[in-house]
Amino acid sequence: MWHDAVLVAGKDLRIEARSRVGLWQVVPFALLVLVLLAFAIGPDQASLRHAAPGIFWVALLFSTVLAIQRSVAVESGEGTRDGLRLSGIDPAGIFLGKAAAVGLQLLVLQVVLWAGVTFLFDVQVHVVWLAVVASLLATVGLACAGVLYGALSAGLRVRDTLLPLLVLPVLAPILLAGSKAWEAALNGNAPSGTQWLKVLVPFALIYLVVGVVVYGPLQEAA
Amino acid sequence: MTEQVTAPRRPRWLDVVGILGIVALGCTVWLGLWITPPDVVQGNLARLLYVHPAVATVALYWAGGVAAGGSLLYLWPRTRSLFWDRLAASAVEVGAVFSALTLVTGSLWGRPVWGVWWTWDARLTSTALLLLLEIGYLALRRVPAELDVRAKRCAVAALLVAVDVPIVHFSVDWWNTLHQGGTILDPGFDLHVHGIMLWTMGLSFVAFTLVFVWLLGVRYQVEVLQDAVGDQELDVSLSERWSEDADLVSVTGGPAPYGSGGAA
Numbered sequence: 380m381w382h383d384a385v386l387v388a389g390k391d392l393r394i395e396a397r398s399r400v401g402l403w404q405v406v407p408f409a410l411l412v413l414v415l416l417a418f419a420i421g422p423d424q425a426s427l428r429h430a431a432p433g434i435f436w437v438a439l440l441f442s443t444v445l446a447i448q449r450s451v452a453v454e455s456g457e458g459t460r461d462g463l464r465l466s467g468i469d470p471a472g473i474f475l476g477k478a479a480a481v482g483l484q485l486l487v488l489q490v491v492l493w494a495g496v497t498f499l500f501d502v503q504v505h506v507v508w509l510a511v512v513a514s515l516l517a518t519v520g521l522a523c524a525g526v527l528y529g530a531l532s533a534g535l536r537v538r539d540t541l542l543p544l545l546v547l548p549v550l551a552p553i554l555l556a557g558s559k560a561w562e563a564a565l566n567g568n569a570p571s572g573t574q575w576l577k578v579l580v581p582f583a584l585i586y587l588v589v590g591v592v593v594y595g596p597l598q599e600a601a
Numbered sequence: 602m603t604e605q606v607t608a609p610r611r612p613r614w615l616d617v618v619g620i621l622g623i624v625a626l627g628c629t630v631w632l633g634l635w636i637t638p639p640d641v642v643q644g645n646l647a648r649l650l651y652v653h654p655a656v657a658t659v660a661l662y663w664a665g666g667v668a669a670g671g672s673l674l675y676l677w678p679r680t681r682s683l684f685w686d687r688l689a690a691s692a693v694e695v696g697a698v699f700s701a702l703t704l705v706t707g708s709l710w711g712r713p714v715w716g717v718w719w720t721w722d723a724r725l726t727s728t729a730l731l732l733l734l735e736i737g738y739l740a741l742r743r744v745p746a747e748l749d750v751r752a753k754r755c756a757v758a759a760l761l762v763a764v765d766v767p768i769v770h771f772s773v774d775w776w777n778t779l780h781q782g783g784t785i786l787d788p789g790f791d792l793h794v795h796g797i798m799l800w801t802m803g804l805s806f807v808a809f810t811l812v813f814v815w816l817l818g819v820r821y822q823v824e825v826l827q828d829a830v831g832d833q834e835l836d837v838s839l840s841e842r843w844s845e846d847a848d849l850v851s852v853t854g855g856p857a858p859y860g861s862g863g864a865a
Contacts, residue, residue, distance in 0.1 A: 524761075531758055535744050544740055545758065548733040549765045552772040559776070578772045585764050596676065597757050 380475070383468045387476025392483065394453050401484050405445045406491055412438035413495050424501065431500040432561035435492055436554050439521075442488055443481075443550070444543050447525040450481050451533045451542075460533065460598075470595035474526060478590065482522035489514050505567035513560035513572070516579035517553050523586035524549055530597045552578055615818040622811035629808045632801040640798075649710045651801050655809040657703040661731070663813050664696025665766065672759035675752055686752035687828075689759055690742055691820035695813060697735040703728055723773040730769050734762045748828060 395401050416434045420426055454460050463473060493510075496502060504510045528546040532538040556578035563572025633651035640647030671689030674680040707725065708718045719725065741758050742751070 527761060531741070531754060531761075537744060541737075541740060541744070545737040548730050548737060549761065551730055552765070552768045555772050555776055574775065578768065578775070582768055585768070589761065589764060593676075593757050593760070596753060599753065 380469045380472045383472025384475035384479060387468065387473050388479040391450065391453060391477060391480035395484065400449055401446065405442050406488060408445060409438045409442040409488055409492055410495050412441055413499060417499060427500045428502050431496050431502045432558040432565060435496050435561060436558045438492055439489060440547065440550055440554055443485060443521045443525055444546060446481050446484055447529040448539060448542060450477055450526065451529040451538065454533065464598055470598055471591040474590045474594035478522040478526045481526055482518045485518050485521060502565055504564050506564040506569045506572065509569055509572045510561055510564040513557055513576060513579060516576060516583050517557045519583035520553050520579060520586055521550060523583065523590045527586065527590050530594060552582055611822060615815060618811055619815040622808060622815050625804060625808035625811055629801060629805045632804065637798050637801050646710060646713055649706060651805045653703065653706040653710060655805040656699055656706060658806065659809050659813045660696055660699035660703050663810065664692045664699060667692035668696060668759050669763040672756035675756045683748060683752060686756060687821055687824040690755060691817050691824055693735050693738050693759065695816045695820055697732060697739065700728060700732040700735060704732065723776060726773045727770045731766060734765065738762060
């Protein structure tokens, strides 16, 4: 399973490295969301600083949808999904591999977003470990839930419109817990932030386990 | 001509449940509006107590339970049957109606008591998210597919939602600990509900549960019919297409369709 996961993740990341869709489309989109939300809030520095964690996580969530759509799209070519299914690779391995590839891209994206938030909204992270742990846990949750819903909508002609409707409400706890943990990290209030990690941990674990179990049947249904 | 799809006979018990539901609902309305006294603190607003908690219970526990249970039983290979899939789908649809009613009745009560139609309270927010998740499921359900493919896809989606709902619930509970939803569901509050008010409230739970079962049964039958109509429409359009081809061949004298041995 682990070997298969590495193979699949390597394949997806190689495709990304060659096509650079993530770099030239998803990253600029995330930065665009930062700027647009700042426009909506107005130029007042204090309110922008107050809203910064929320803006960061909304931008990340929207970009996650794009990253998932991209991860599904690379398998949508003629017979590609069937090829993957017939290759004898363990479905759990495919799930873990795809989730790892998406997760790695999201981590890179978060570094860029972090820089963007620091630069545009003039905020500083006071409890760095809290922000990093929250981001890592959220990345696992986002990637696992995202890849699952991506598989669910794969092969549907309406997948581009259906996927956000299905996945965004499911990701709501991550948005909530992530922005609260980041708020605490920005304000230097570690104890209140650690409470929110208790939402991120079960979310990540549950979707990781559910994904490993149901990816096989899901693949058959797509 | 299309052959008529005949509806499966509605079981007798479903009619009985429907009639009992209407009677119980009628009694709830009568007791709730005319017999029970207005509340000391909330006046006539307290009469929503005979609607809102019962509707919310049906939306969250009954509909949610049937949807999750049905989906799980469909995914389990030993119990796999379209019955469970259709039951789960019907439960989600009826559940969405009850979730929406929960929000509407809560909002009607919130306006005079809290002064706003909507507040970012934990219980409200998680119910609104539940409604959105249900709408997502129903959208997925509408995507045309083979019956068993659709069933598997929807069952997995329902389970993913079922996993998410407790997380949403706990996270928003923490997010806003100042919520006032406890006014109704606070365990201590029951102490203030006495006599006829308590009976009316109990009756409302029975009434809405009966209505839920009835709606679920009727919706299940519609689901069966929809699938039958879908199958038949496909057969009809296939046979029409074949006959069009045959006509075309006989007019133009072109190559005959397969199996007629025309082309050598």
